[in-house]
Amino acid sequence: MQLFEMTWPQVDDLSPWTPVVIPVAALEQHGPHMPVFTDSLLLGEIMRRLEERMSERVLFTPLMWLGNSEHHLDYPGTMTAAPRTYLDLLKDMTYNMLSHGFRTIVLINGHGGNVVPAQQALFEVRQELREKDDMLLYSMTYWDAGAPPSGPEFTQHRMGHACEWETSMILHLHPHLVGDYASLEPVPQVLTCEPAHRAWITNDRSPLGYMGNPAAATAEKGAILLDRFTDNVVALLDRIIEETNTLAAEIDS
Numbered sequence: 001m002q003l004f005e006m007t008w009p010q011v012d013d014l015s016p017w018t019p020v021v022i023p024v025a026a027l028e029q030h031g032p033h034m035p036v037f038t039d040s041l042l043l044g045e046i047m048r049r050l051e052e053r054m055s056e057r058v059l060f061t062p063l064m065w066l067g068n069s070e071h072h073l074d075y076p077g078t079m080t081a082a083p084r085t086y087l088d089l090l091k092d093m094t095y096n097m098l099s100h101g102f103r104t105i106v107l108i109n110g111h112g113g114n115v116v117p118a119q120q121a122l123f124e125v126r127q128e129l130r131e132k133d134d135m136l137l138y139s140m141t142y143w144d145a146g147a148p149p150s151g152p153e154f155t156q157h158r159m160g161h162a163c164e165w166e167t168s169m170i171l172h173l174h175p176h177l178v179g180d181y182a183s184l185e186p187v188p189q190v191l192t193c194e195p196a197h198r199a200w201i202t203n204d205r206s207p208l209g210y211m212g213n214p215a216a217a218t219a220e221k222g223a224i225l226l227d228r229f230t231d232n233v234v235a236l237l238d239r240i241i242e243e244t245n246t247l248a249a250e251i252d253s
């Protein structure tokens with residue numbers, strides 16, 4: 001079900017145990033070769049495929065395109081909420097749907113900078129509503145929802161930024177939006193001094209704004225990645241639906 005198509009009485013008629021999916025992405029620089037709306041385009045495509053497969057069982061809200069992208073703000077075109085504003089935005093959206101009676105909220109994320117805020121927002125909501133025992137709050141990031149494809153054709157084994165993976169997927173979906181990527185030199189994806197987590201702005205790592213190996217991108221790899229990521233998200237959402245049904249049976253019995 002798509003929230004944007006529904007009237008309030010239709011929403012009111014839904015079971016409170018209908019999981020609500022809130023997709024969250026970003027609008028930020030993606031290197032010299034890709035559009036600033038990359039994360040929202042990619043998550044939008046994953047959501048479109050998800051809706052085809054799960055629309056009977058899940059309520060989807062529209063995608064929130066404003067993300068936590070302050071680390072990309074030195075690059076023209078980037079739009080961001082301030083980090084604390086973003087945390088509150090995610091909490092507000094979660095509270096909105098909880099206040100309408102829904103019990104399972106799932107943030108599905110498509111941008112690295114949103115990972116920590118999504119977890120922190122739901123952590124805070126859970127603490128604030130600690131007396132509640134009929135609520136499930138989850139966040140996931142689409143490329144981390146399961147094992148990624150690992151064929152020999154891939155030079156990257158994890159998500160970068162405007163990288164082999166993202167460039168491949170945009171090449172598959174919107175080739176006319178991709179500029180010259182073939183001449184871009186690879187930029188390391190690892191942070192210095194891992195496993196310490198370094199706080200960074202993009203320019204610390206990549207003056208041109210990409211991390212990974214965009215020159216290795218192909219539309220064919222993009223098709224493989226999108227299929228796998230969609231399957232992974234569907235499988236994880238299935239587990240969340242199962243968990244929801246188990247809790248519903250306990251509470252309603």
Ligand SMILES: [Zn+2]
Pocket residue numbers: 030038039111161162166
């Ligand atoms: Zn991205």
